Amino acid sequence: MLLEVKNISKSFHIGTHTIDVLKNISFQVERGKICTLLGPSGSGKSTLLNIIGGIEIPDRGSFYFDGIEISGHSEKTLGCYRRKRLGYVFQSYNLIPNLTLKENIESGAYLSDKPLDVNDLLYTLGLWDRQDQLPSQLSGGEQQRTAIGRAVIKNPDLLLCDEPTGALDYKTSREILALLEKVNQKYECTIMIVTHNEAIQRMADQIIRLHDGAIRSNENNTNKQKAAEIAW
Amino acid sequence: MKNPLNKRIPRMLTGNAGKMVAVLLFLVLSISLASGFLVAEHSLRIGYDNTFEEYNIEDGHFELLKEMSDPLAEVLKKEKLSIFTLFNKDLEIKENRVLRIYPVREEINRIALLEGAMPETDEEIVLERLFAGNNGYEVGSNVKLGAKAFWVSGIVAFSDYSSLFKNNADGLFDNIRFGIAGVNQKAFDVLEYNDLHYTYAWKNHDPDLTPEEKNDFADKILDIVKEHDLIKDFVRRADNQAICFAGEDFGNDRVFMMVFFYITIVIIAFLYVVVMRSTIELEAKSIGSLRALGYTNGELICHYSLLPLLVTLMGALIGNVLGYTLMKDAFIYIYTKSYSLIPAPVLWNAEAFVLTTLVPVLIILLIIYGFLPALLSLPIQKFLHNDLSRRKQKYAIHLGKLSFFTRFRLRIIFQNASAYLVLLVGILLGSLLMSAGLMLPPLLENHQQEVLDNQICAYQYILRMPVETADEQAEKFAVQSLELGEGTVQVLGIEDGSKFLPVASQGLQTGEAIFSNGLTSKYEIEKGEQLVLSKKYTDDTYSFELGDTVYYPAGFTIFISLDDFRTIFDCDDTYFTGYFTDHKLDDLEDIFVASIRTEGDLTFALDQLMDSMGQVFKVMAVFSVILFFVLIYVLSKQVVERNQQSIAMLKILGYENSEINNLYHVTTGLTVIFSFLISIPACKFILKIIFKQIMTKYIGWFDFYVAPWVYPAVVVSGLVSYLIIYVMQSKRTKGIYTAEFLKEME
Ligand SMILES: Nc1ncnc2c1ncn2[C@@H]1O[C@H](COP(=O)(O)OP(=O)(O)OP(=O)(O)O)[C@@H](O)[C@H]1O
Ligand SMILES: [Mg+2]
Numbered sequence: 017m018l019l020e021v022k023n024i025s026k027s028f029h030i031g032t033h034t035i036d037v038l039k040n041i042s043f044q045v046e047r048g049k050i051c052t053l054l055g056p057s058g059s060g061k062s063t064l065l066n067i068i069g070g071i072e073i074p075d076r077g078s079f080y081f082d083g084i085e086i087s088g089h090s091e092k093t094l095g096c097y098r099r100k101r102l103g104y105v106f107q108s109y110n111l112i113p114n115l116t117l118k119e120n121i122e123s124g125a126y127l128s129d130k131p132l133d134v135n136d137l138l139y140t141l142g143l144w145d146r147q148d149q150l151p152s153q154l155s156g157g158e159q160q161r162t163a164i165g166r167a168v169i170k171n172p173d174l175l176l177c178d179e180p181t182g183a184l185d186y187k188t189s190r191e192i193l194a195l196l197e198k199v200n201q202k203y204e205c206t207i208m209i210v211t212h213n214e215a216i217q218r219m220a221d222q223i224i225r226l227h228d229g230a231i232r233s234n235e236n237n238t239n240k241q242k243a244a245e246i247a248w
Numbered sequence: 249m250k251n252p253l254n255k256r257i258p259r260m261l262t263g264n265a266g267k268m269v270a271v272l273l274f275l276v277l278s279i280s281l282a283s284g285f286l287v288a289e290h291s292l293r294i295g296y297d298n299t300f301e302e303y304n305i306e307d308g309h310f311e312l313l314k315e316m317s318d319p320l321a322e323v324l325k326k327e328k329l330s331i332f333t334l335f336n337k338d339l340e341i342k343e344n345r346v347l348r349i350y351p352v353r354e355e356i357n358r359i360a361l362l363e364g365a366m367p368e369t370d371e372e373i374v375l376e377r378l379f380a381g382n383n384g385y386e387v388g389s390n391v392k393l394g395a396k397a398f399w400v401s402g403i404v405a406f407s408d409y410s411s412l413f414k415n416n417a418d419g420l421f422d423n424i425r426f427g428i429a430g431v432n433q434k435a436f437d438v439l440e441y442n443d444l445h446y447t448y449a450w451k452n453h454d455p456d457l458t459p460e461e462k463n464d465f466a467d468k469i470l471d472i473v474k475e476h477d478l479i480k481d482f483v484r485r486a487d488n489q490a491i492c493f494a495g496e497d498f499g500n501d502r503v504f505m506m507v508f509f510y511i512t513i514v515i516i517a518f519l520y521v522v523v524m525r526s527t528i529e530l531e532a533k534s535i536g537s538l539r540a541l542g543y544t545n546g547e548l549i550c551h552y553s554l555l556p557l558l559v560t561l562m563g564a565l566i567g568n569v570l571g572y573t574l575m576k577d578a579f580i581y582i583y584t585k586s587y588s589l590i591p592a593p594v595l596w597n598a599e600a601f602v603l604t605t606l607v608p609v610l611i612i613l614l615i616i617y618g619f620l621p622a623l624l625s626l627p628i629q630k631f632l633h634n635d636l637s638r639r640k641q642k643y644a645i646h647l648g649k650l651s652f653f654t655r656f657r658l659r660i661i662f663q664n665a666s667a668y669l670v671l672l673v674g675i676l677l678g679s680l681l682m683s684a685g686l687m688l689p690p691l692l693e694n695h696q697q698e699v700l701d702n703q704i705c706a707y708q709y710i711l712r713m714p715v716e717t718a719d720e721q722a723e724k725f726a727v728q729s730l731e732l733g734e735g736t737v738q739v740l741g742i743e744d745g746s747k748f749l750p751v752a753s754q755g756l757q758t759g760e761a762i763f764s765n766g767l768t769s770k771y772e773i774e775k776g777e778q779l780v781l782s783k784k785y786t787d788d789t790y791s792f793e794l795g796d797t798v799y800y801p802a803g804f805t806i807f808i809s810l811d812d813f814r815t816i817f818d819c820d821d822t823y824f825t826g827y828f829t830d831h832k833l834d835d836l837e838d839i840f841v842a843s844i845r846t847e848g849d850l851t852f853a854l855d856q857l858m859d860s861m862g863q864v865f866k867v868m869a870v871f872s873v874i875l876f877f878v879l880i881y882v883l884s885k886q887v888v889e890r891n892q893q894s895i896a897m898l899k900i901l902g903y904e905n906s907e908i909n910n911l912y913h914v915t916t917g918l919t920v921i922f923s924f925l926i927s928i929p930a931c932k933f934i935l936k937i938i939f940k941q942i943m944t945k946y947i948g949w950f951d952f953y954v955a956p957w958v959y960p961a962v963v964v965s966g967l968v969s970y971l972i973i974y975v976m977q978s979k980r981t982k983g984i985y986t987a988e989f990l991k992e993m994e
Contacts, residue, residue, distance in 0.1 A: 114660070
């Protein structure tokens with residue numbers, strides 16, 4: 017089991033007002049699988065992902081990564097965890113504006129003990145021709161592919177994607193999904209995708225639904241499809 | 249309707265608090281220094297100019313060998329002038345401390361009472377402020393004049409001694425070893441003395457004479473006096489250093505000060521531009537959507553210039569308040585440490601306001617409004633796309649096979665080129681200011697040492713008339729002061745085979761003249777060139793051909809043979825002025841000796857200069873450290889803020905704080921070091937030029953000398969400022985909290 021989440025709760029306090037964003041969340045994800053996290057807006061998907069990513073600290077509960085407890089550790093340990101084990105992709109691409117595409121990807125490679133080959137990855141991403149361009153000179157899809165490249169080049173055990181297609185059009189979204197599938201197969205990395213696009217779940221091995229901060233359902237997809245076959 | 253955007257101003261102010269406070273402080277410091285300086289200078293000048301009438305200052309004075317004869321008095325009565333008796337006695341009250349005592353005068357050269365009361369009884373004395381302060385006297389102290397004890401009833405300023413020159417021929421004034429005092433007539437009459445001066449001052453009846461008429465009139469008086477009585481000294485007011493020196497010194501530093509001030513202001517303006525630019529960049533997407541909604545460019549320009557405008561006005565306000573209070577007092581203190589001035593009320597000074605407030609504010613506005621429209625005038629899509637680069641840059645500069653960190657750092661430098669350029673210019677200016685402030689004290693010390701090492705002899709006797717000494721080693725010389733432009737040149741006639749002057753040991757040829765190095769450097773005279781000098785108050789000119797140059801730092805001097813001297817100045821064959829000697833000459837009677845110049849006299853003048861200028865040097869050094877600090881602080885903070893998003897992203901990727909610091913702060917550090925590497929040679933070059941400029945205006949000459957520790961000290965203080973800021977800033981990188989940041993992004 018790569019990831020084990022146990023009884024995680026999280027609340028935010030605004031003045032005297034308390035919002036319980038996550039209520040007693042527990043689930044597991046197996047190594048090498050694609051897992052989607054679905055739910056309406058405000059249900060706490062990003063918060064959960066950020067907790068798994070070590071960016072946010074849960075109020076209660078714990079989670080284990082590769083059998084080691086991660087929650088409750090210091091900022092430094094969390095940083096090390098992110099650095100060595102995780103990749104992160106966001107809806108907004110958050111590239112470093114004054115680095116070229118290739119350099120943005122290299123900023124990920126630098127962190128890894130076992131990075132993938134940059135040039136090989138650039139081909140896989142379909143970005144070979146664009147490698148010397150700055151983020152502002154790229155389309156949204158290209159920027160997102162770069163962001164995925166930056167996360168994947170670390171050769172992470174777990175790739176966290178928060179609405180990776182949220183800002184993209186239909187065609188480009190499908191390309192990104194195909195890329196994620198390719199990454200999953202080629203580099204055997206586990207992927208968690210947060211989305212509210214119901215169609216994306218069809219390419220997943222595991223589907224978790226959140227509602228109002230609680231898990232509504234957690235099931236394995238018995239009818240997994242190829243990314244290329246998905247349409248919506 | 250009020251622009252709703254401006255509700256953001258207080259938040260922008262707190263958001264940028266660190267930078268804005270730094271800029272504000274710096275602005276306040278610059279403006280208060282400049283306005284304090286101008287206000288102090290102005291009110292001292294007004295006060296000084298007013299003394300002439302208010303205190304009825306003489307048009308000149310002369311000193312006779314004894315009291316004025318009746319025939320002379322009769323003749324003078326017929327001239328259009330009034331004569332006032334100003335007898336005075338010099339008395340050594342302690343080792344090396346000479347007081348010149350006057351009876352209290354009511355009519356001419358009146359005395360300003362600063363503290364206490366004027367002497368009423370025979371036991372009371374008033375002392376000039378500087379001498380009293382430098383020697384620990386205050387109201388109520390006791391002073392012993394010979395056998396008689398006095399108590400100090402008041403501290404005063406003498407209107408005819410704003411600079412304490414003991415003799416009008418002295419090179420510099422001396423307010424430690426020489427002071428002025430006043431007692432009542434009865435006490436004066438019975439006072440012991442070393443020297444009694446029969447001095448008479450005159451005041452023209454017609455106050456509206458032109459300088460030429462005054463001079464001609466003085467010539468006439470001189471002739472009359474000479475005709476009747478034996479004259480020891482004759483000084484017109486325009487030549488009286490004790491009266492005029494201070495007035496000439498005011499405002500000498502003014503141009504220098506204002507140039508540095510305006511450069512500082514321009515640097516501040518560019519700091520604003522850099523800060524505004526990064527704000528606009530950070531908010532590019534919002535600006536884009538505001539423009540899309542229909543906000544005009546003008547509204548946005550107004551909005552973004554509001555904050556710098558507020559800070560500038562605040563700085564001008566506080567700066568002026570401080571300028572008129574604290575700084576003015578500080579500058580008055582500096583001036584009154586050297587000069588015995590009569591205080592004048594502080595006047596509202598329109599010129600100072602224009603120069604130190606209006607003009608700088610205009611400069612800043614001009615630069616802000618020059619750059620802002622350009623920053624905001626890009627097409628809306630560019631803002632929405634977060635791409636504010638102006639150039640049609642299709643591809644990023646190719647950086648080849650450098651290591652990833654190196655390339656990353658280079659990208660940071662390219663991205664922040666304008667900020668780093670401002671940093672470079674600021675560091676250059678700061679280094680210039682600081683090295684100027686630091687170099688002058690050792691320069692003066694060095695000069696002093698050189699003067700001592702190259703002095704002609706231990707004692708230089710100037711005689712009132714040629715008298716022989718039996719002392720074998722003493723060597724005769726003759727001296728004549730001549731004028732060269734504003735400056736004075738001593739022509740020294742030296743005996744053949746002089747043992748005191750190695751240059752003359754072979755004997756000087758007839759017609760051969762050797763110039764001191766200062767003279768040839770300052771006036772850029774080449775070998776074989778003629779130098780024409782004139783004699784004061786006459787039309788006589790003398791020309792000397794440069795034969796050789798000798799290193800003689802004490803002053804502008806031309807060495808010729810004693811025989812040549814007698815021929816050139818038309819003296820008889822036995823004429824001489826005094827002696828060079830290794831030790832005191834015991835067989836010369838005091839009344840023949842006009843003065844003895846010793847080692848102490850040479851160095852004392854410079855000590856004095858150091859003492860009065862030292863404060864200014866300190867202010868310059870401190871100011872430049874603050875300049876370094878503010879610049880590095882604001883600009884490095886700006887670089888971090890501009891890249892907050894990237895830094896947060898790097899953190900999420902798993903970069904450690906130390907690595908992020910290594911990327912961003914070390915890059916700034918490298919730029920700081922690079923700036924110093926460029927600044928120091930540039931400083932050397934510029935200082936040399938400025939120094940030369942100053943020396944051509946100055947009456948003397950100092951060799952350009954920078955003590956070996958000066959530049960290292962400048963660099964070290966810059967680097968220490970950087971390190972302090974580095975520590976502060978790396979705490980800040982730590983504080984960029986990732987989760988919050990991601991939310992802001994979306
Ligand atoms: N720092 C915070 N302070 C207060 N409330 C917060 C904070 N972060 C998130 N929330 C609240 O927690 C809830 C869940 O937020 P979260 O971002 O996890 O939702 P989400 O499921 O990702 O929604 P979406 O699909 O719109 O991205 C929301 O109601 C949000 O208002
Ligand atoms: Mg979300």
